[in-house]
Amino acid sequence: MGSTNSVNITINLDRTNPFYFAGESVSGTVIADIKEEHVKVDEVFLVLKGKVGYTTDPSDFGPYGSRNMDGFFHEVSFFSEKKVLENLGPEKKELIYHSGQHSWKFNIQLPPQLPPTINEPL
Secondary structure (H helix, E strand, C coil), X not given: CCCCCXXXXXXXXXXXXXXXXXXXXXXXXXXXXXEEEEEEECEEEEEEEEEEEEEECCCCECHHHCECCCCEEEEEEEEEEEEEEXXXXXXXXXXXXXXXXXXXXXXXXXXXXXXXHHHCCC
């Protein structure tokens, strides 16, 4: 369902403030607008990831002693949770979605042990 030619996916959060803190719930709706006649899938899921990125000052030297002026970007993952919205299960033989809009509600609880910079309200 991730092909840009067959499906447009929109995620709407239930609240307007996009900042979330440790222990809060992230909830909303995933909307899939299917453009093809039908799409067959094994499951529908959402993955919520928490990452922090930062740049460090350049400290290495290039060829002939020239200083590398490009900073180094680092990315650290600190949270990842997959929420299955719909799957085959024992009672379903296949998941087929026909053209049109389909939606799924989700609610993901953030853990209380998130990094401190995210743990403190503004």
